[in-house]
Amino acid sequence: AREGRGAAAPGGTGAGSAMDAPSAAGLGGADPQLQRFIEVETQKQRFQQLVHQMTELCWEKCMDKPGPKLDSRAETCFVNCVERFIDTSQFILNRLEQTQKSKSAFSESLSD
Secondary structure, eight states: OOTTOOOOOTTOTTTTOTTSOOOGGGGTTOOHHHHHHHHHHHHHHHHHHHHHHHHHHHHHHHOSSOOSSOOHHHHHHHHHHHHHHHHHHHHHHHHHHHHHHHHHHHHHHHHO
């Protein structure tokens, strides 16, 4: 592993950092077309961050010695690593969504 560059967990650091584009909700009465553009660009940025995290994580885990071709062990490792990264990311997103829904339902039940 490279020094000083630990691999982040899927959905980990960077997804909500101060470097992200401003959210459309923070623009108030701005042009809806501009808001949509910013939402799309923010999603693209987050996707690129995930791809970067996945690439770094799987490279560190699977690549022993770079060569002109991938051996079958490294290829299998990359496939498994990418699949696990996607599965884990999806699990985290689903879990966050469930948590958000339960918080909303709890808040609504308190206001009744």
